[in-house]
Amino acid sequence: MYQQYPTYNCNEYTQPQGMTLKEKLVLGVAGVVVLGGAVILVRRMIRKQQADATERLTYLDGSAATYAKQIKMAFANDGWWGTNMAALRETIVRIPSKQVLRQTMTAYQKLYNRSMLRDMESELQSSEYSEMLSIISAKPDQYNANASTQVTLAQLQGWAGRLKAAFDKTYGPIPGTDEAAIKAVFSEIPTQTVFAQTGIIYKQMYGRDLITDLKGELEFWEYGPYMQIIQGKPR
Missing domain, CATH: 1.10.220.10 (Annexin)
Incomplete structure (x- = not known):
């Protein structure tokens, strides 16, 4: 007589389960955080490279980067209270055109990651x-050396x-x-x-x-x- 082996109901066998929904959510959030951190890091590196490149131009007299740095220095006023209005006025007067002013605003943003006009509005009285x-x-709008005087x-x-x-x-x-x-x-x-x-x-x-x-x-x-x-x- 053959030996009887116990029979198993296949419906009773439990398949190994994958990750739970909670685990998937945790891993998903972690991935987003890592990716977001990488994006922020890359963005900071790009900004620093732009700032360094713009900083090198501040040694050129009459460049937009030089104007931007002089404006920032007028705001700082060597650590004294308020803005050095004489220096700020002189710099703004020297900017030859609206086009160069826009370039100066762009250079200011690259150097300090701030809006030049917003800083100016914050630093000055309404009359100033x-x-x-x-x-x-x-x-x-544009500087023309041959323009009529x-x-x-x-x-x-x-x-x-x-x-x-x-x-x-x-x-x-x-x-x-x-x-x-x-x-x-x-x-x-x-x-x-x-x-x-x-x-x-x-x-x-x-x-x-x-x-x-x-x-x-x-x-x-x-x-x-x-x-x-x-x-x-x-x-």
């Missing part, structure tokens, strides 16, 4: 920011806007005047005729007389020396 915008708006309407509007911004200067709640900004405009205006034209544009823009506002904003002993700057220019 308006002055910078007036300087920028007066620039040509005739003063444009945009320049007149820029000077008028900067003077108004200087008059709107405040020291906290106390109204004041930005004498340095006025002097900068007076130094740039080339002739007495152009100064008179600036007064006309000022009247059109703000409905006020420029000379009257100057006398109201400056002390009586300041008004004479300031006007001598204009009177010393050719007609």
Whole structure:
């Protein structure tokens, strides 16, 4: 007689199970984290390479990278409180065109991973920011060394806007005047005729007389020396 072997029901056999849903989710999340970390690392490396490449251009006078660094240094002000407005104003004035300004903003972003205009708005009082915008708006779209030296309407509007911004200067709640900004405009205006034209544009823009506002904003002993700057220019 043959020996009887026990029989097994195949339905009772349990197949080895794969990963649970929880394990799959954990591994999936881990993969995303690793991939995300790699992307961030690569992005940082690219930004550093761009910053290093742009930094090397800051030694070239008149380059967009140089302007960007000078603007950042004006914001830093050697660690002192506030912004070095004289340095910032000088740098913005030296930028020859809106095209170069856009290049400067791009260089600033590459160097510091920050928006130049946003930093400027954060650093400056509203009157100072308006002055910078007036300087920028007066620039040509592109620099042309052979362009006519005739003063444009945009320049007149820029000077008028900067003077108004200087008059709107405040020291906290106390109204004041930005004498340095006025002097900068007076130094740039080339002739007495152009100064008179600036007064006309000022009247059109703000409905006020420029000379009257100057006398109201400056002390009586300041008004004479300031006007001598204009009177010393050719007609």
